[in-house]
Amino acid sequence: MRDVVIAGVGSTTFGKHTDRSIESLAVSAAAQAIVESGIDRQRIGALYLGNFISGPLNGKEVLAGIVGDQLGLPNIPCTKVEGACASGGIAFRHAWIAIASGMCDAALVVGVETMTHGSTSQVTAALNCAMDNENDGKSGLTFPGLFGLAWRVHAERYGTTRDQVSAVVRKNKGNGLRNPLAQMGKDLTDEQIASSAMICDPLQLYDCCPASDGAAAILLVAKSIAKETSSVPIDILAAIQTRGSARIAGHPDLGTFEATVSAAERAYAQSGLGPGDIDVVELHDCFSIAEIIDSEDLGLVPRGEGAIWAAEGRTGNGGDVAINASGGLLSKGHPVGATGVGQIYEIVHQLRGTHPNQVANARIGMTHNLGGTGVACTVSILRRGDA
């Protein structure tokens, strides 16, 4: 497999774009990534588009072909991939494969979702398409239900408290204030968090990421042509995708996601790096407790100490490892298909040294995108090319 680098990135703001079509968001982000890369769009050899619920919510499929058409790309394979909330990460990995395998020298990834164009009940029903509804659906256990259970497991096992989890919320909501792309950064106190509306005990309002519209895009090229690009190249050291159980009852332990654990192990093996090498991480904090579990599953924090590290500020900028300096899903928003691609966007800016909430001396970055009840996961490791 050939070496692949990131040559350009683009993103819309995440938030409410009720006046814009899903295609126009995708095209905006993609055009930005193409222009930034300096690569002629006629050289792009593949397009992968990550999207989850445009079919049920917008009545729109074949979005990859539509976006490829609107961008004026050549007559290339344009493919939509879907893996619930991991759709964006899966799209990124397939663009990497297209180049690493030698099939083309440049490939475009777009992640996109619109979620504010329908009613809350429509969006909730659409999100539940990510469940194994034949098995789990009848239990009535939605995603807040699953992550509420995960919190209870973590609390019973490790004594995790409301205030420890609130430290994740305060950090990510605060980081979002420094990210102009974020949907809802906010300065919050423990009291405000603890008194916010109960969503699914113990998850309260600020523990849950918002529904969002948005798009992000990445232009990848073979390292052999990286010198033709106009940006600081970012090396892709690992691009891993795994599967976990599709059924909640299929997880032997709700305090961990096996798909994350195995994806991280393989990403470290592929890159030749270890958790201690990672400077900045964008991980899948769809709920506050998810960040704590993910940080342990990725090996960034010792098992059982995720809440302690969060409370001690060891996962903030300037801490042992900077987690979700972008604000994460909690603050940046979670336009599902865009999320995994947006994570890459954020890490690229950190490694270039151009992030609005910059982590000092960031050299190695990681992204982690988790789908459904842990049924799909991607982990990527990136490095500043001239490091």
Place this chain on the structure above:
Amino acid sequence: MRDVVIAGVGSTTFGKHTDRSIESLAVSAAAQAIVESGIDRQRIGALYLGNFISGPLNGKEVLAGIVGDQLGLPNIPCTKVEGACASGGIAFRHAWIAIASGMCDAALVVGVETMTHGSTSQVTAALNCAMDNENDGKSGLTFPGLFGLAWRVHAERYGTTRDQVSAVVRKNKGNGLRNPLAQMGKDLTDEQIASSAMICDPLQLYDCCPASDGAAAILLVAKSIAKETSSVPIDILAAIQTRGSARIAGHPDLGTFEATVSAAERAYAQSGLGPGDIDVVELHDCFSIAEIIDSEDLGLVPRGEGAIWAAEGRTGNGGDVAINASGGLLSKGHPVGATGVGQIYEIVHQLRGTHPNQVANARIGMTHNLGGTGVACTVSILRRGDA
């Protein structure tokens, strides 16, 4: 890229399976392909699932992960791909890439759709997700409208008649009678076809493929391990995917599909073969006129002579090239995500010499899967491995 062979195939019947879930159809076909291959499922390194409208119609996404879970596959990448009616062909190509690139030695493809579980209006609305609705949707031009226009272009240019097009219908409906997987084989006369209900002038009832439920699956392995499999290996000589215009107004000529023309050109180049080498073809006859246009676009028939060849029986079994010996979409049915995979299933049986409607001495086969308004296309060329 490494050589890849087909080691096992499976398929449900195409038709009405209103008593079965989409997952159970997918698992049935996949299990058959795995067992037939003789490959231990723990060696499978990737799963690609082609599906179009399970989200809008069934409220079910992440089907790749769910099916991988139910099959007991290892913790591997499980990816749904979507490209409207070409979803199945796209899934096949990606399994080929997974092995050809060296990422794994065995990969599973499943194509699946259910369409009889909703009302006709729900299915029609879902099918229109394959249109660029921001641009074409407001014109009211559904798919019968597009292919009705294509027929008019062909008729004006080449004098194509109702009876010539009926020859395609008679052939494919008749072939379906000899295929136990087919939804609606039928012995038809020109009079019966010409007096059937008008759908969208000049398309009448028997010119249109039915809505169907069904699944098909293929197990691919690296040629280097082909001797470990229990079936006659089928070589994959070409696996091509292209894009055409997403907008009807973006097609310079409605008498041809540019995505098919370019896919065929590339498939011939990749395989080192030409149209004259092809013995059996499964092509995308979503409407009778589509078979005529496709046969020209693929170079199998001289431009403008598709209707003449059909009327002269040159595309039947024993003719110059056997097209849709399975009955095609017209007769076999069109469970959208399954169609492209089902085409491979049919050609594999032709090349093994085990097809219920066997073409004598079939050695080289081709499949052609077209999505939306020609926005996505796949063409594959297969060869009997010991030929």
